[in-house]
Amino acid sequence: MPDILHRxxxxxxxxxxxxxxxxxxxxxxxxDATATGDAKEGGLITFFKKVDMEVxxxxxxxxxxxxxxxxxxxxxxxxxxxxxxxxxxxxxxxFTHANWKKPVExxxxxxxxxxxxxxxxxxxxxxxxxxxxxxxxxxVYVGG
Amino acid sequence: MPDILHRxxxxxxxxxxxxxxxxxxxxxxxxDATATGDAKEGGLITFFKKVDMEVxxxxxxxxxxxxxxxxxxxxxxxxxxxxxxxxxxxxxxxFTHANWKKPVExxxxxxxxxxxxxxxxxxxxxxxxxxxxxxxxxxVYVGG
Numbered sequence: 001m002p003d004i005l006h007r008x009x010x011x012x013x014x015x016x017x018x019x020x021x022x023x024x025x026x027x028x029x030x031x032d033a034t035a036t037g038d039a040k041e042g043g044l045i046t047f048f049k050k051v052d053m054e055v056x057x058x059x060x061x062x063x064x065x066x067x068x069x070x071x072x073x074x075x076x077x078x079x080x081x082x083x084x085x086x087x088x089x090x091x092x093x094x095f096t097h098a099n100w101k102k103p104v105e106x107x108x109x110x111x112x113x114x115x116x117x118x119x120x121x122x123x124x125x126x127x128x129x130x131x132x133x134x135x136x137x138x139x140v141y142v143g144g
Numbered sequence: 145m146p147d148i149l150h151r152x153x154x155x156x157x158x159x160x161x162x163x164x165x166x167x168x169x170x171x172x173x174x175x176d177a178t179a180t181g182d183a184k185e186g187g188l189i190t191f192f193k194k195v196d197m198e199v200x201x202x203x204x205x206x207x208x209x210x211x212x213x214x215x216x217x218x219x220x221x222x223x224x225x226x227x228x229x230x231x232x233x234x235x236x237x238x239f240t241h242a243n244w245k246k247p248v249e250x251x252x253x254x255x256x257x258x259x260x261x262x263x264x265x266x267x268x269x270x271x272x273x274x275x276x277x278x279x280x281x282x283x284v285y286v287g288g
Contacts (some may be wrong), residue, residue, distance in 0.1 A: 002147065002195055006259075007252035009285025090286040094252055108151035108238055114258030115150075119284055142234040143155025 004097035004111040008118045009090040012126045014061045017091045020126055021064045021082055022055075022133065028123035030131040044069075048134065051075065074106055112140045148241035149254040152262045153234040159206045162269055165208045165226055167198075174275040176259035188213075192278065195219065196218045218250055230277045235270075237262065256284045 008018055025052040027035040027045055037045040041058035053069035056079075058064050062123030066081045068075040097117060100107050116138050125131030132138060154161055164170030171179040171189055181189040185202035195215035200223075205274050210224040227238040241260060244251050260282050269275030276282060 002149070003247065005146070005148070005247055005252040005267060006256040007249060007285070008256060009287070011286045021156075040163040042207070059188070079187065085219070087213075088287070092285070094249060096252075103147065103149055105151060105236075105238060108149040108240075111255065112152060112259045112262065115256045115284075116263060119282065123284075138263065140259075140267075142153070142155045143153070 002100050002107065003108065004095075004100070004102045004110075004114055005130070006095040006115050006118055007092060008095075008123045009088070009092050010123045010126050011090050012085050014086045014091045017084060017122075018061045018064070018124055019063060020122065020142065022058050025126075028133065030125045030133055031117055032134045033136075034134070047071075053080070074100065074104060109140065113137075116140055146244050146246070146247045146251065148251065148258055149237075150239040150255075150259050150262055151231070151236060152239075152267045154267045154270050155234050158228050158230045158235045161228060161237060161266075161270055162205045162208070163264065166202050170269075171227065174269045174277055175261055176278045177280075178278070190250050191215075197224070216250070218244065218248060237266065253284070257281075260284055 008071055020030060022039050023039060024035060024039050032047045035042060035045055035047050035048060039045050039055060041055050043055045045053045052069045053066035054069050056065050056067045062084055066080040078097060078099045079098045085092050085100050120138050121131040121133055164174060168179060169184050170276050176191045178193060179191050181187060183189050183199060185199050187199045191196045196213045197210035198213050199252055200209050200211045206228055208226045212219040212222050222241060222243045225240045229236050239257055263275055264282050265275040
């Protein structure tokens with residue numbers, strides 16, 4: 001099954017990135033300003049009022065994993081992993097959105113959007129205090 | 145074998161996008177300001193002074209395909225496809241960088257970088273006349 005892969009390097013300690021990934025305030029500040037719920041292990045985060053991510057793993061300063069349990073048909077049962085590692089004076093986030101059934105056009109769109117959100121959302125937030133979460137994200141097509 | 149997938153939607157006629165993808169001036173303005181060579185079908189484009197892309201297909205307003213014949217070990221023999229389609233009042237570029245042997249960390253990096261270059265390089269160039277090709281690209285890690 002095809003996966004979406006990304007990597008960003010963030011000029012910050014790994015703990016700062018981990019904290020953003022495991023708090024609802026962090027989720028609101030990098031990905032979706034409307035996010036609600038609990039971003040700790042075992043919790044459920046609701047994005048865009050219609051996408052539920054179960055936090056299936058949160059290992060401090062190492063790894064955060066979400067499973068999509070409600071959302072676009074193509075996303076249900078897919079898994080998102082943020083693997084953290086500190087090297088070369090920065091925190092690298094190795095991102096995978098795995099278990100897509102097919103490489104449909106929507107998957108291509110999501111891949112680009114994840115890249116933009118990781119760079120302008122997560123990386124920018126941690127480095128500067130200001131990310132560009134939805135709905136004010138950098139557009140990848142005319143309309144979104 | 146895993147692929148890198150992306151999609152951007154550009155507010156322009158398909159011919160304008162095709163022209164950028166098949167001219168050396170275009171290559172210099174969206175991806176790498178040092179690009180040299182011939183971007184037409186059968187030509188060879190040299191990026192970053194060390195990556196050679198053979199233009200194995202250029203079908204007007206439909207598709208452009210490159211094969212990497214020199215460059216990073218992981219890139220040699222990989223293929224890049226820009227599939228164009230006009231719909232929803234914009235030109236969609238469905239991008240694939242295919243035939244990677246393994247989903248190595250470098251592949252994750254390249255995926256994010258391609259997304260950034262397609263959005264801030266290609267899309268921005270065609271829509272506004274100004275892209276952010278290398279070396280002035282948006283950084284995805286500290287250092288590049």
